[in-house]
Amino acid sequence: MPEDQVDGEESYPNIGAADRDVVLASLRAIGEQIDDEIDVAEAALLLAALDRRGESLDPYRDILAEIAAEARRTTARTHSVEMQIAALTDLLAARWKFRGDSETYDDPRNANLIDVVERRRGLPVAIGILWLHAGRAYGADITGLAFPSHFLLRLSARGQRVIIDPFHGGKLLGAEDLRRMIKDAHGGEKEIEPGHYAPVGNRDVLIRLQNNLKLRAIAADNFERALEILVSMTAIAPRRSELWWETAVLHSRLGNMKTAIAVLEAYLADSSGDHRRAEIEDLLRRLRARVN
Numbered sequence: 001m002p003e004d005q006v007d008g009e010e011s012y013p014n015i016g017a018a019d020r021d022v023v024l025a026s027l028r029a030i031g032e033q034i035d036d037e038i039d040v041a042e043a044a045l046l047l048a049a050l051d052r053r054g055e056s057l058d059p060y061r062d063i064l065a066e067i068a069a070e071a072r073r074t075t076a077r078t079h080s081v082e083m084q085i086a087a088l089t090d091l092l093a094a095r096w097k098f099r100g101d102s103e104t105y106d107d108p109r110n111a112n113l114i115d116v117v118e119r120r121r122g123l124p125v126a127i128g129i130l131w132l133h134a135g136r137a138y139g140a141d142i143t144g145l146a147f148p149s150h151f152l153l154r155l156s157a158r159g160q161r162v163i164i165d166p167f168h169g170g171k172l173l174g175a176e177d178l179r180r181m182i183k184d185a186h187g188g189e190k191e192i193e194p195g196h197y198a199p200v201g202n203r204d205v206l207i208r209l210q211n212n213l214k215l216r217a218i219a220a221d222n223f224e225r226a227l228e229i230l231v232s233m234t235a236i237a238p239r240r241s242e243l244w245w246e247t248a249v250l251h252s253r254l255g256n257m258k259t260a261i262a263v264l265e266a267y268l269a270d271s272s273g274d275h276r277r278a279e280i281e282d283l284l285r286r287l288r289a290r291v292n
Contacts (some may be wrong), residue, residue: 021050027235038202039132041113044126044209047232048114062118067096067130068137077139081160089170096120096160098127100167111212124151124167125209131166132205143199144208147178149185151208154199203237214246225248241267241276248283257291 030043041064045057053198069251075087092098101110101121109115109122113129114120128144128151135142141156152173153164163178165171173181175192182190200208210233217225230247237243244267251260264284268277 004113020050020053024231024235027232028238031234031236031238035201035203038206040129040205042115043202043206044129044237047206047210047236048112050232051108051112052114055114057114060114063117064091064133067091067134070095071134071137075138075140077157079142079157081155081157081162084135084140084155084157085162085164085170085172092127092130092134092166093169093172098122098125098130099129099169100179106216108213108216111209113209123209124165125205125212127208128153128166129205131170134164141273144205145196146198146200146204147196148182150181151205154197206236207240207243209231218250223254226250227254239271239274241274241280245276245280245283248287252287252290257287261287261291 026046027043030038030046042061045060045064049055049057053227070091071088074091075084079087097120099121101107101119101123104110105123108170109119111123111126113122116126116130125144128129131153132142132144135155143154145152145154153166155162155164157233163173165173178196179192182192182196189266190206210229214226214229214233217223217229227247230243230250234240234243234247244263248260248263251257251263261284264280265286268274268280268284274280
């Protein structure tokens, strides 16, 4: 058994990036998993593989295994928050030199975990995935937060909680830091809301990672690329109606009306209890009217 795998964990297929169908099949298998069972770093590697065809994922898995093993050697869940943060910062920022890419922030490689591992630079959510991976390797109580515009983490231990900025090397953030970040990103009238502190699951983290790529493609009017990314997003989150909605809308903007209709029909056939069902049915009716 590999050093970073424990009894009961699901092992993922040893695949390279050449076979897109195999990668997507693995992502769809993740889409059927319970959220807590998802290996967020492995899933992020599979998402990255879709844009790095022809490569084996084994070298990157080996690096993740080494990071996990080092994390287990240097700290434990029972250590104080300060000790855990110091160990993770030393491991990820000092030893491995992972950091946020402030210079070329919009470079799409910053959202591809393979590229991030190679370049040691990335977006907040990509670097955050590596922190989640390292922390969970030794059993840390660590989670992503629903903070807007900038991905943050929360680490809890021995009755203490701290909020971490992985993009800036594990900087600890207080309430005033968060308030300033909100105002800088959303305007002086915006204030911190309780939902900004809410924990997010593994699937949400992965959706946030891919959303960076999707939004950049849409901003560049590259709808074909945005649809490619949405395929990966619906694979890991097949019950997210907003993703199927976006897929249909983009197909309609490209003139693929029959495909857009088929997308919504297939989703509705499998999602009888969706709270947005009426809204999706209305879009479906409008698309059918345009075809007829």
